[in-house]
Amino acid sequence: MTEIGFIGLGIMGRPMAEHLLAAGHRLHTSSHHKPVAPDLVEKGVVVHATPQGVAAASEIVFLMLPDTPQVEEVLFSGDGIAAGLSAGKIVVDMSSISPMATKEFAKRVEKSGGSYLDAPVSGGEVGAKAASLTIMVGGPQATFDKVKPLFELMGKNITLVGGNGDGQTTKVANQIIVALTIEAVGEALLFASKAGADPAKVRQALMGGFASSRILEVHGERMVKRSFDPGFRIGLHQKDLNLALQSARSLGVSLPNTATAQELLNTCVAHGGKGWDHSAMVRALEIMANHQVATS
Amino acid sequence: MTEIGFIGLGIMGRPMAEHLLAAGHRLHTSSHHKPVAPDLVEKGVVVHATPQGVAAASEIVFLMLPDTPQVEEVLFSGDGIAAGLSAGKIVVDMSSISPMATKEFAKRVEKSGGSYLDAPVSGGEVGAKAASLTIMVGGPQATFDKVKPLFELMGKNITLVGGNGDGQTTKVANQIIVALTIEAVGEALLFASKAGADPAKVRQALMGGFASSRILEVHGERMVKRSFDPGFRIGLHQKDLNLALQSARSLGVSLPNTATAQELLNTCVAHGGKGWDHSAMVRALEIMANHQVATS
Numbered sequence: 001m002t003e004i005g006f007i008g009l010g011i012m013g014r015p016m017a018e019h020l021l022a023a024g025h026r027l028h029t030s031s032h033h034k035p036v037a038p039d040l041v042e043k044g045v046v047v048h049a050t051p052q053g054v055a056a057a058s059e060i061v062f063l064m065l066p067d068t069p070q071v072e073e074v075l076f077s078g079d080g081i082a083a084g085l086s087a088g089k090i091v092v093d094m095s096s097i098s099p100m101a102t103k104e105f106a107k108r109v110e111k112s113g114g115s116y117l118d119a120p121v122s123g124g125e126v127g128a129k130a131a132s133l134t135i136m137v138g139g140p141q142a143t144f145d146k147v148k149p150l151f152e153l154m155g156k157n158i159t160l161v162g163g164n165g166d167g168q169t170t171k172v173a174n175q176i177i178v179a180l181t182i183e184a185v186g187e188a189l190l191f192a193s194k195a196g197a198d199p200a201k202v203r204q205a206l207m208g209g210f211a212s213s214r215i216l217e218v219h220g221e222r223m224v225k226r227s228f229d230p231g232f233r234i235g236l237h238q239k240d241l242n243l244a245l246q247s248a249r250s251l252g253v254s255l256p257n258t259a260t261a262q263e264l265l266n267t268c269v270a271h272g273g274k275g276w277d278h279s280a281m282v283r284a285l286e287i288m289a290n291h292q293v294a295t296s
Numbered sequence: 297m298t299e300i301g302f303i304g305l306g307i308m309g310r311p312m313a314e315h316l317l318a319a320g321h322r323l324h325t326s327s328h329h330k331p332v333a334p335d336l337v338e339k340g341v342v343v344h345a346t347p348q349g350v351a352a353a354s355e356i357v358f359l360m361l362p363d364t365p366q367v368e369e370v371l372f373s374g375d376g377i378a379a380g381l382s383a384g385k386i387v388v389d390m391s392s393i394s395p396m397a398t399k400e401f402a403k404r405v406e407k408s409g410g411s412y413l414d415a416p417v418s419g420g421e422v423g424a425k426a427a428s429l430t431i432m433v434g435g436p437q438a439t440f441d442k443v444k445p446l447f448e449l450m451g452k453n454i455t456l457v458g459g460n461g462d463g464q465t466t467k468v469a470n471q472i473i474v475a476l477t478i479e480a481v482g483e484a485l486l487f488a489s490k491a492g493a494d495p496a497k498v499r500q501a502l503m504g505g506f507a508s509s510r511i512l513e514v515h516g517e518r519m520v521k522r523s524f525d526p527g528f529r530i531g532l533h534q535k536d537l538n539l540a541l542q543s544a545r546s547l548g549v550s551l552p553n554t555a556t557a558q559e560l561l562n563t564c565v566a567h568g569g570k571g572w573d574h575s576a577m578v579r580a581l582e583i584m585a586n587h588q589v590a591t592s
Contacts, residue, residue, distance in 0.1 A: 099491050122505055134505045138493075159501040166493040170501050173484035173493075177507035180483065180553070184476030187551045188469035191540065194547045195395050197434075197462040197469075205455040205466050209418055209430045211473035213509030244487065251490045254584040255483045256560075257476070257553045264552075288550040 001025055004150070005054040005061035007074055007081075008095070009040065012121070013064030015128040016094070019153045020062075021045070028054045032079070051075075055084025060147060061091050067239065068097040075105060085114040090143055094135075096120040096175075096240060099168035100247055106139070106164035115143040116164055120171035121155060124232055132156045136174070138167035172247060175240035179261045179278070181215040186282035189223055189293045199293050200224045219279035223293050231277030238265050297321055300446070301350040301357030303370055303377075304391070305336065308417070309360030311424040312390070315449045316358075317341070324350045328375070347371075351380025356443060357387050363535065364393040371401060381410040386439055390431075392416040392471075392536060395464035395543055402435070402460035411439040412460055416467035417451060420528055428452045432470070434463035468543060471536035475557045475574070477511040482578035485519055485589045495589050496520045515575035519589050527573030534561050 005028045006017040014037075021027050027045045029036055036047045048054045051074050055061050061081055065071050071093055075081050081091060091109050093102070093116070106116035117139035127133040133155035137144055144160045151158045161170045185203075188211070192202040203220045206212065222228065241262040248255045267284035268276060276283070286292050301324045302313040310333075317323050323341045325332055332343045344350045347370050351357050357377055361367050367389055371377050377387060387405050389398070389412070402412035413435035423429040429451035433440055440456045447454045457466045481499075484507075488498040499516045502508065518524060537558040544551045560580035567583065569576055582588050 134501075136501050157501075157504055159497070161497045161501050162493050165491065166497075169488050169491040169493040170498045172491075173488045173498050174502055174505060174507045176484040176487065177480045177502065177509075177512065180480030181477055181507070181509065183553055184473045184480065187476065187554055188472040191472065191544055191547070191549055191551065192465050192469045194549045195461065195465040195468075195543065197458050197465040201455070201457045202462075202466045202469050205430075205432050205453075205457050206470055206473065208453055209470060210510050210514075211470045211477070213473075213477065213511070214506050215509070216473065218506075247491065248487055251487070252585060253487055253490045253587070254581065255487065256556050257479055258483055260552050260556065285550065289548060291549070 002060060002150070003028065003058045005029065005058035006064070007051055007054060007061065008064035009036070010064065011125050012128045015125070016064060016133075016154045017062070019131050020150060023153050028057045030054045050079035051081045052079040052084040055081040055089065059089060060150065061089070063091070063093045063095055065095045067095070068101050071095055071097050071105065072101065076108065082109060082112045085109065085112040087113040089114045090117065090147060091115070092117045092119050092147055094119045094121055096171050096243070097168060098243055098247060099165045099172060100250060102138070102168045103165040115140060117143055117147060118164060118167040119151065120167055122171065122174055123155070127155070135159070136161055136167045136170040138162055138164045138169070172240070172244045175237065176244050176255065176258050178215065179237060179241055179281070180257050181213055182219050182279055182281050183257070183261045183264065185216050185220045186223065186285050186293075189220060190282060190285050190289060190291065193293045194289060194291050222277060222279040223282045226294060228276045228280040230275065231279070233274065234265050234268050234276050234278050234280065235274040237278045238262065238269070241265065298356060298446070299324065299354045301325065301354035302360070303347055303350060303357065304360035305332070306360065307421050308424045311421070312360060312429075312450045313358070315427050316446060319449050324353045326350045346375035347377045348375040348380040351377040351385065355385060356446065357385070359387070359389045359391055361391045363391070364397050367391050367393050367401065368397065372404065378405060378408040378410075381405065381408040383409040385410045386413065386443060387411070388413045388415050388443055390415045390417055392467050392539070393464060394539055395461040395468060396546060398434070398464045399461040411436060413439055413443060414460060414463040415447065416464055418467065418470055419451070423451070431455070432457055432463045432466040434458055434460045434465070468536070468540045471533065472540050472551065472554050474511065475533060475537055475577070476553050477509055478515050478575055478577050479553070479557045479560065481512050481516045482519065482581050482589075485516060486578060486581050486585060486587065489589045490585060490587050518573060518575040519578045522590060524572045524576040524579075526571065527575065529570065530561050530564050530572050530574050530576065531570040533574045534558065534565070537561065
């Protein structure tokens with residue numbers, strides 16, 4: 001049994017924390033942001049008033065928060081986690097945040113005597129509930145080895161990519177490829193449809209060749225069948241591409257098609273699509289072409 | 297044994313024709329463009345002076361030519377194939393050409409009493425030699441059924457997508473997705489490398505998730521290993537994207553990322569890359585970022 005802190009018990013964090021709880025570990029969390037759900041308290045989750053209190057009571061503290069500013073605040077505000085750290089304690093940030101900020105956070109946590117892993121995930125709510133998340137980790141090997149049994153309670157593909165920040169960098173790379181492959185499939189199926197071919201048959205003919213991908217399989221089918229319920233919301237992918245574009249600017253890298261994909265998501269939002277599945281990016285191309293891949 | 301015409305015995309066409317020959321069919325070709333290789337004549341290939349002569353002597357005529365103008369000339373010049381057609385004969389264009397022009401060519405061939413299939417391929421020289429080409433077909437079902445046993449001598453994934461033009465449309469869709477997925481993997485791996493992560497490990501971590509694709513597997517590895525010998529030449533992919541963009545303009549469809557990918561290929565050509573493998577599209581991004589995915 002390990003004393004584990006978990007801050008951020010939202011749509012993703014809660015099912016992840018419950019897998020740790022179910023495995024017999026003691027869970028600590030904080031009520032500083034909002035009250036902890038009564039059923040979690042009944043299951044034995046220990047509630048502290050501050051992140052500092054959580055860190056003081058735990059060997060390992062997990063974070064699952066919306067974005068970079070929330071992670072920074074929970075870590076380094078006056079009664080934040082850093083104030084409760086001591087030698088040997090571990091902070092594991094499973095949020096998807098800036099790779100650049102992550103490298104700085106890791107250094108500051110190390111100065112407080114702790115060790116840091118960035119460990120963002122992909123797989124969404126479904127993967128969180130099924131404990132089948134992909135976990136992309138950056139940080140020291142020894143720290144990774146200590147936390148790995150806990151990762152295995154939450155996910156399946158668990159890779160130590162490199163040092164601190166490399167987990168977040170891998171997540172950004174993942175979101176770039178996913179967005180741009182959705183866009184590619186959208187351009188191809190819309191072109192085919194406008195040229196008079198059946199997009200469902202075109203998709204079928206392309207599977208198995210060099211155009212094949214998980215995106216053509218899953219999101220291509222969504223485009224043809226017009227099933228745009230999330231899945232993964234456009235509003236969240238906008239956040240991720242913003243992270244990619246901001247980081248790229250500070251690094252001095254041009255990401256021309258990521259920039260265009262972000263604009264297409266903006267077009268979707270202008271048409272009420274913040275909550276659509278990201279495969280609905282094709283709708284922006286459809287609006288521009290005044291033509292649909294398929295009728296719903 | 298079928299009397300088969302084959303016009304265009306180049307890098308792709310020659311090994312394809314040889315599979316037909318090896319299966320015991322009699323092959324007819326034309327010396328109007330250039331002399332037929334002596335070893336093919338020794339193997340029994342019958343040489344005619346004109347495409348018209350080839351069509352007059354054959355039940356089915358295959359074309360494997362560089363682009364739309366060459367196909368139009370071979371079909372409809374004074375001593376072209378159309379002049380040698382009669383009821384029941386079949387023209388099969390396996391070149392990659394304009395879907396719009398193809399629809400018109402099919403109508404003109406039908407007026408000459410023949411039937412038409414567009415049947416472009418993917419898989420390149422390797423696939424042509426191994427008889428493992430993917431063949432994307434447009435045309436009447438009955439004609440497809442007659443030619444299918446011959447397709448099976450040249451390829452493996454053989455799909456009748458729809459009516460005339462739909463085969464070429466599918467090929468264009470394939471080339472759009474392949475180019476844009478290469479571009480996506482390029483942006484992601486270059487971003488990761490510039491952010492300090494090992495692009496080989498990032499690629500490994502992304503395989504198996506939603507970012508996975510044949511392109512990440514094959515072309516992603518080429519980017520990391522700097523192995524840019526073709527493969528599939530940038531000059532050829534430029535031709536295919538030009539087909540996509542020209543067709544899209546005439547159809548009224550915007551393909552923003554295809555347009556950018558074409559510009560990146562232009563950048564490669566400006567740096568001497570017409571003969572590089574298309575995975576070297578990443579070099580255009582590298583030139584812009586003044587940074588390489590990996591050192592060779």
